Amino acid sequence: MFRSPKPLSLCIPRCVIRQHFLQICEKYTHLHKNRIEDDHNGKYRKKKENHEVFLQLHKSRGQHLLTNQRVLDSIVQKSDIRSTDTVLEIGPGTGNLTLKLLEVAKHVIAVEIDKRMIEILNKRVAECGFEHKITVINKDALKAEFSEFDLVVANIPYNISSPLLAKLLFGSSTFRSATLLLQKEFARRLLANPGDSDYNRLAVNVKLVADVQFVMDVSKRDFVPCPKVDSSVVMIFPKDDVPYKDLDEWGAFTKTCFTKKNKTLGATFKQKKKVMELYKLFNRRDLSEEEKSADGCSNDRCNDEDGEVKEDCSDEEACDQLSGLDTGVSNFKDKIMAVLKSGGFDDKRPSKLPNTELLKLLLLFNQAGIYFYDQARPADDEFLPN
Numbered sequence: 001m002f003r004s005p006k007p008l009s010l011c012i013p014r015c016v017i018r019q020h021f022l023q024i025c026e027k028y029t030h031l032h033k034n035r036i037e038d039d040h041n042g043k044y045r046k047k048k049e050n051h052e053v054f055l056q057l058h059k060s061r062g063q064h065l066l067t068n069q070r071v072l073d074s075i076v077q078k079s080d081i082r083s084t085d086t087v088l089e090i091g092p093g094t095g096n097l098t099l100k101l102l103e104v105a106k107h108v109i110a111v112e113i114d115k116r117m118i119e120i121l122n123k124r125v126a127e128c129g130f131e132h133k134i135t136v137i138n139k140d141a142l143k144a145e146f147s148e149f150d151l152v153v154a155n156i157p158y159n160i161s162s163p164l165l166a167k168l169l170f171g172s173s174t175f176r177s178a179t180l181l182l183q184k185e186f187a188r189r190l191l192a193n194p195g196d197s198d199y200n201r202l203a204v205n206v207k208l209v210a211d212v213q214f215v216m217d218v219s220k221r222d223f224v225p226c227p228k229v230d231s232s233v234v235m236i237f238p239k240d241d242v243p244y245k246d247l248d249e250w251g252a253f254t255k256t257c258f259t260k261k262n263k264t265l266g267a268t269f270k271q272k273k274k275v276m277e278l279y280k281l282f283n284r285r286d287l288s289e290e291e292k293s294a295d296g297c298s299n300d301r302c303n304d305e306d307g308e309v310k311e312d313c314s315d316e317e318a319c320d321q322l323s324g325l326d327t328g329v330s331n332f333k334d335k336i337m338a339v340l341k342s343g344g345f346d347d348k349r350p351s352k353l354p355n356t357e358l359l360k361l362l363l364l365f366n367q368a369g370i371y372f373y374d375q376a377r378p379a380d381d382e383f384l385p386n
């Protein structure tokens with residue numbers, strides 16, 4: 001018998017829940033011996049003759065299973081899978097999408113963190129006779145090494161969207177495209193263009209290395225259990241030719257620009273703290289003394305006897321005083337402003353600038369010996385913000 005708990009019954013008709021679990025069970029158990037119940041708190045209970053097995057879906061692991069067959073078919077169809085392709089699927093869960101991928105792909109690599117899911121997945125795959133076409137890896141996808149693959153197709157756990165995207169796009173893998181089911185709001189931010197209210201550093205950083213296309217929206221009612229948010233499918237196509245290769249430098253630059261994305265760049269780069277930060281980096285960089293003095297930016301005040309920049313220079317109050325006294329700092333600030341003016345960027349706002357313009361500005365800075373990435377610090381682990 002079905003007892004639908006309140007939260008579920010609000011969004012999924014009982015028959016959908018029943019249908020989904022019947023689908024799973026049809027594939028790997030003797031349905032006539034089983035009864036399936038859903039319980040409170042997202043617990044799904046499969047009663048066998050003399051014992052019970054619980055499958056509790058963990059929200060913390062993003063365990064929302066996609067059950068709408070039409071949506072699953074569309075995802076597979078839009079992914080443009082060739083019969084020679086190896087497909088990487090992150091988070092196969094109980095295999096709803098996996099089985100469809102196995103029908104069309106040459107091979108599927110499925111990376112799943114939850115052993116219980118893998119148990120069900122393996123049974124369903126075996127039942128369909130696809131064992132020879134799948135490699136199942138029981139690991140955290142963020143830590144697993146991926147062997148070669150042609151495409152990614154996945155309904156991923158939403159809580160790892162950013163780091164997973166970063167791993168796929170900025171790691172060593174090469175692939176044709178990634179078709180991903182994402183939280184709708186995250187997908188919108190990924191797709192945002194200059195001038196859109198949700199245009200942001202995530203979109204800017206991803207668009208440096210890939211093109212992103214909207215595929216379709218998916219209702220929360222198409223999942224079991226029903227999540228709080230709607231979803232969207234996007235396709236991401238890595239670019240063959242990335243226009244700026246130093247990703248750490250690009251990431252540090254866009255972080256500076258988008259901290260206050262609606263401020264003019266002139267205002268952002270006039271901030272004393274920012275000037276001092278860049279000045280320190282400028283001094284640490286491997287510029288010849290002639291180059292520095294030609295710029296009028298040699299710094300006696302901020303450097304100690306060993307030529308190291310004094311730590312207290314990062315303190316805004318100290319920098320206030322310094323900027324009044326130190327011609328090196330003040331010349332450096334003028335140098336920044338001159339770069340901005342030379343490209344007509346001083347009164348522009350990052351929220352309205354496409355990547356081509358941001359890239360132009362970064363190249364102008366670099367040509368002037370101004371860099372953003374501090375090699376002495378660990379790389380920004382939020383290269384793709386949530």
Ligand SMILES: C[S@@+](CC[C@H](N)C(=O)[O-])C[C@H]1O[C@@H](n2cnc3c(N)ncnc32)[C@H](O)[C@@H]1O
Pocket residue numbers: 061062063064065066067090091092093094095096097098111112113114117139140141142154155156157158160
């Ligand atoms: C949204 S569900 C998708 C399940 C299935 N693909 C579907 O569409 O029905 C996400 C799956 O990813 C798994 N998962 C969560 N975190 C993971 C991680 N870090 N690495 C690999 N799999 C993970 C969950 O256990 C769950 O099975």
